[in-house]
Amino acid sequence: MISQVERDLSIQIRLPETPHTTTPSPQTSPRLCRTRSKSSGQQPSRTFAHRFSWMLLSVLLRRQGILLFAPLIYISCMMFHLRTASLDASPIIHRRPAPGSVYRSPQVYARLRAEIDADNTTADAISTIWKRSYKGVEWKPCVMKSTGVLPDESNGYIFIEANGGLNQQRTSICNAVAVAGYLNATLVIPNFHYHSIWKDPSKFGDIYDEEFFVDALANDVRVVDTVPEYLMERFDYNLTNVFNFRVKAWAPTHYYRDSILPKLLEEKVIRISPFANRLSFDAPRVVQRFRCLANNVALRFAKPILTQGETLVKKMKELSANNGGKYVSVHLRFEEDMVAFSCCVFDGGNQEKQDMIAARERGWKGKFTKPGRVIRPGANRLNGKCPLTPLEVGLMLRGMGFNKSTYIYLASGPIYSANRTMAPLLEMFPNLQTKEMLASEEELAPFKNFSSRMAALDYTVCLHSEVFVTTQGGNFPHFLMGHRRYLFGGHSKTIRPDKRKLAVLFDNPKLGWKSFKRQMLSMRSHSDSKGFELKRPSDSIYIFPCPDCMCRRNKTTTAAT
Numbered sequence: 001m002i003s004q005v006e007r008d009l010s011i012q013i014r015l016p017e018t019p020h021t022t023t024p025s026p027q028t029s030p031r032l033c034r035t036r037s038k039s040s041g042q043q044p045s046r047t048f049a050h051r052f053s054w055m056l057l058s059v060l061l062r063r064q065g066i067l068l069f070a071p072l073i074y075i076s077c078m079m080f081h082l083r084t085a086s087l088d089a090s091p092i093i094h095r096r097p098a099p100g101s102v103y104r105s106p107q108v109y110a111r112l113r114a115e116i117d118a119d120n121t122t123a124d125a126i127s128t129i130w131k132r133s134y135k136g137v138e139w140k141p142c143v144m145k146s147t148g149v150l151p152d153e154s155n156g157y158i159f160i161e162a163n164g165g166l167n168q169q170r171t172s173i174c175n176a177v178a179v180a181g182y183l184n185a186t187l188v189i190p191n192f193h194y195h196s197i198w199k200d201p202s203k204f205g206d207i208y209d210e211e212f213f214v215d216a217l218a219n220d221v222r223v224v225d226t227v228p229e230y231l232m233e234r235f236d237y238n239l240t241n242v243f244n245f246r247v248k249a250w251a252p253t254h255y256y257r258d259s260i261l262p263k264l265l266e267e268k269v270i271r272i273s274p275f276a277n278r279l280s281f282d283a284p285r286v287v288q289r290f291r292c293l294a295n296n297v298a299l300r301f302a303k304p305i306l307t308q309g310e311t312l313v314k315k316m317k318e319l320s321a322n323n324g325g326k327y328v329s330v331h332l333r334f335e336e337d338m339v340a341f342s343c344c345v346f347d348g349g350n351q352e353k354q355d356m357i358a359a360r361e362r363g364w365k366g367k368f369t370k371p372g373r374v375i376r377p378g379a380n381r382l383n384g385k386c387p388l389t390p391l392e393v394g395l396m397l398r399g400m401g402f403n404k405s406t407y408i409y410l411a412s413g414p415i416y417s418a419n420r421t422m423a424p425l426l427e428m429f430p431n432l433q434t435k436e437m438l439a440s441e442e443e444l445a446p447f448k449n450f451s452s453r454m455a456a457l458d459y460t461v462c463l464h465s466e467v468f469v470t471t472q473g474g475n476f477p478h479f480l481m482g483h484r485r486y487l488f489g490g491h492s493k494t495i496r497p498d499k500r501k502l503a504v505l506f507d508n509p510k511l512g513w514k515s516f517k518r519q520m521l522s523m524r525s526h527s528d529s530k531g532f533e534l535k536r537p538s539d540s541i542y543i544f545p546c547p548d549c550m551c552r553r554n555k556t557t558t559a560a561t
Helices: 004-014 030-040 048-062 066-084 105-118 166-182 210-216 229-235 253-267 285-298 303-319 336-342 349-363 377-382 390-399 423-428 451-463 475-487 499-505 513-529 555-560
Strands: 137-141 157-162 186-188 222-224 269-272 328-331 408-411 467-470 550-554
Touching (some): 105 390, 105 513, 137 475, 157 166, 166 253, 166 285, 166 451, 166 475, 210 285, 285 475, 303 451, 328 390, 328 475, 390 423, 390 513, 408 451, 499 513
Parallel strands (some): 157 269, 186 222, 328 408, 328 467
Antiparallel strands (some): 137 550
16 A cells, blocks of 8 residues: 555656646655666756755745735845945935034024114113012911020030132031930031032131020020030040041931931041032921021121122112113023033034033043043034023023113133123023123132132122023022022022023024024923922922921912911
8 A cells, every 4th residue: 555655746746847837846755866867868957055945945935824924035135135234335414413512602692683673672681571470379488496595415516627718618517416406415616528520628716696696596406616625635635636537428317317316326426528508398297497507597798798799789789770670690600620520522623622621621521531531512502402502691681671771790710712702691581680790809809819708799789680691500590599489489580591492592593583582482481380399308498498497478368468
C-alpha cells in the first residue's frame, strides 16, 4: 500500500514546470532536488541560502503567516536600501531658531518707535491700574504678640550665620527667630557671612535697628548680642569650636525638635551655619507667628538707612505731584553678574561674549566650564530665564499704558554697558530717577561701598511706590511683594510680567503696536487679579502673608456698623 507521502511526491514530480503556475508547490526534500538537478541538467545548482529561503517561504505560505512577517520584511528591505545609499548625498537642513529664542527687541523698538511716540490716546495708567478687590474682604495687619511671659529658663543659645545678600539674610533672621521661639532657646544676634559676590562687611546693627529688634521680641523670644562668658570658656572663646549643625534645606519643624533640641539641652549652645532656607514653609501656626513678628514688626532698618530712604521717597512724591505723588518703581536686574549668570545672549556682540566669560570666571570659578556643561541661551530665553533689558522694560510699560510723564524709580546695581543699554529706556521715560540722581554724593557716602545698605535704600523707595515692577525672581522682589501686601490691605500692587510670552512677542517680525498694547494690557490686568493671593502650604510666608500674618474683615459688615 502506497503511503500518502509517496503519492504526494509522485504527483509533485509529474507536475510540469511552467511559469503560469500560480499555486506554489509544497516543500520538496533536499535529496529529491539534488537528484532531479543532476538528471535533468536544465537547472543550475542552488546554494544553501537559496534552498533555505525557498523552504522558509513555502512554510509561511502553507500556514498563511506571511502577513505577520510583512513589517519585518519591509524594515529589512529599507535597512538594506539605506546601507547601500550614499550618505554624502543627504541634504543639510538649516532650521530657523524657535520663535522667542533670539534677542531681537532692538529691531522691534526701531520698527515701533514712531507709533509709540505718536500714541497719545491713553491716559497715564498709574491712576487707574489697580481696580480689583478680594471678593468683598478687607485684609489688615494682624500679628499677635504674646501677652504672657517667657519660661523662667532657656533651653540654650542658638547662634546662626546668615549668608547671601540683604534679603537672603533677612530670611535667615526670621527663620532663626522662629526656631529659637519654637525650641524655647535664646537667639544670639545673627552674624552676617561675608560673600565674594556682595562684598559687604556690614554687621547686623549696620543694617537693622538692633535695640528695636530686641525690644520688639522681648515677650516672645530672648535675644542677646553675645554668648555668656562661662559658656564661651568651654570653647576657648571661639565660636567656631561650638558644635555646628549642617541642616538640610527646608527642614521640617520636627527635625529641630527631635535632632537639634536634645543637642541644645546637652551643650547649652549650638551653631547652625549656613542657615538660609533651612526651615520649611509648611510649619505649624505657632512657628509662622514668630516669622510674622520678626519680618513685619521687629526688623526695622537702622536709623541712617531709614532716614535716607524716607528722604528719597519724599523726593519721588514731590516730583510726581502731578500724578498725586504716585510713581512706579522698577527692580531691574541687568547688572553684569546677573547677565553673566543667566547665560543669555543679547546684542553686545563679541565684546559682550568676552565680558560674560570673564565675569563668570570671576564670580563662579569653573562652574560654567565643567566638562559636559552645555550652555543653551535660546532655551534659557524661551523658558523666561533671561533678565529683561532696560529696552524691554520700557516697551512693556509703554504698552501697559504708562506715558512719558510717568515718574519711574529704578532700583538696581550698576547696569551692564549702561550708556548703550539705558538709552532706549530714557527715551521712553525721560522722568526716570535713581538714588544716585536723587541724592548727592555726600548723602550716599555712608552707603556707597556697601551693597546691602544700598539695596536697603532701594527697598524703602520701592516699598512706598504706587506700582512695583519685578523683572527677575529673587529674594528682593519676593520680600517686597509680601511687605506691600502687608501694608496695602493684602494687594501686592506688583506687575509680574510673563517673560516667556514677552520673549515670543519681542521676536515677532510682524508685531504691530496695537496688537502689542492689547497683549500688555492683558498682562497688566492679570497682575492686578493676582495681587490678592492666599498662602498655600508650600508657599513662602514672606511673599504671601495672608492669612498667617493678617486678619480679614468683611467690608459689608464694616459698612453696616
